[in-house]
Amino acid sequence: MGRHTDKVGDAYPRAPSQEAWERMGSEERAQVVEALPAEVTYDEMAMPEGDSHQEPKFIAKAALRGYFKRRGRKVYVGSELPVYYPAERRFAPDLLVVLDVETHRRGKWMVSHEGRGLDWVMEVHVGGDRKKDAEFNVSRYARLGIPEYFIFDGGRLTLEGYRLATPEARVYTRMESHHGRFVSEVLGLELQVEGENVRFWAGNAPLLDSEEFIDRLEDHSVGLQRRAEQEARRAEDAERRLTEETQRRDEETRSREELERRLAAEELRRNLEAQSRDELERQFKELQAEMARLKKSQH
Structure with missing residues (x-):
């Protein structure tokens, strides 16, 4: 479940704007990166929802990491990592993917410092208000230019997929499934609900x-x-x-x-x-x- 608050003008840490970042020298940039917290506060976090929320994230994360590692492709796969877009409220997606970057451990993802934003996000919803994932995040992730966004509802055992029709688009187009499977053009994989989790497929081969x-x-x-x-x-x-x-x-x-x-x-x-x-x-x-x-x- 995505971490966010609807407060306006809050005092939570934000990354500087891209214009401000570009005016900084290397030493000042390093200080900014170091100063940004690698965790979110209790007020920003959703209440714990047990295994139904944790297991799908961990299983999907392990499957994606193993798949790209075996293919020899550098892909960063993170979970609940604080993400800082320029001048935006930070958030921590349940699962995020960035293609073709170094895979070392990170405490946060600062877009200006990393040189790129997220390529793929999945939120796991179990209980509570679905608007947080199904409306607020659909609007925000599209506005930030994240190419694909998926929502796995662990209570209803349903999957929704959203995609930017073009790199310049800032409103998502909802995906249609084919026999229960969604095609992720970003990952080059297919997704579907299987049991209580999300199963990824590479062609006819399931990701383990x-x-x-x-x-x-x-x-x-x-x-x-x-x-x-x-x-x-x-x-x-x-x-x-x-x-x-x-x-x-x-x-x-x-x-x-x-x-x-x-x-x-x-x-x-x-x-x-x-x-x-x-x-x-x-x-x-x-x-x-x-x-x-x-x-x-x-x-």
């Missing part, structure tokens, strides 16, 4: 908040671990089969070698038997010849 991203990483990690375990089991099975195949081949080799040894021994035995028979036959023939010779000599 921190918890969802961690859950997705954990699921991915568990999946990788399971695949690693499966691969390890397959490797063990393959190694076991290789060992069994090697053992089987070794056994076959040993069996072939044993058979070859037996065949060689049998061949040797046969050769020896053949040699023995030949020797006996030779000796028998010699004996017969000797007997025949003796018989002749007797006659």
Whole structure:
């Protein structure tokens, strides 16, 4: 919910006009920036509205920061940051985005010092008077030249979008949704209400908040671990089969070698038997010849 008051001529700190800023030297500018408070007062703040107000902001902030960081684009995403436009009453939007700027931490956004204003704002409304967000801020943010402004009603679970038709326009044109989605030309994303929060989409891919991203990483990690375990089991099975195949081949080799040894021994035995028979036959023939010779000599 936007921080503001309807008082006129209040004593709340304001940034100097752009003309006054341009007349200042660097040292005086630094003093002005340092002097502007980095917080808003209790009178400027809306009453706390619990998780229904806080959670949508934090979830959207995390989703946008993660998305642009992964894309390598420098985009500043802030929440309830005091914003000082030249000579204007400060305000602290629930969520703000400035494109293509350094993303370091800030305590406030001073337009003259940063060199540019806000590109995108979203207010989260839960209870109370909707005029603060739906009328006053619609008029003020358009007058300040903020290109797009969204209102998420956490009580009604509705989303409204407003856009400046041209950079020079200072009155918003209300956006029309397409099947419940609004197109943010500034962010290059689509928005819609999902459950009790706002979901951002990049094409058909939803932007994940921190918890969802961690859950997705954990699921991915568990999946990788399971695949690693499966691969390890397959490797063990393959190694076991290789060992069994090697053992089987070794056994076959040993069996072939044993058979070859037996065949060689049998061949040797046969050769020896053949040699023995030949020797006996030779000796028998010699004996017969000797007997025949003796018989002749007797006659």
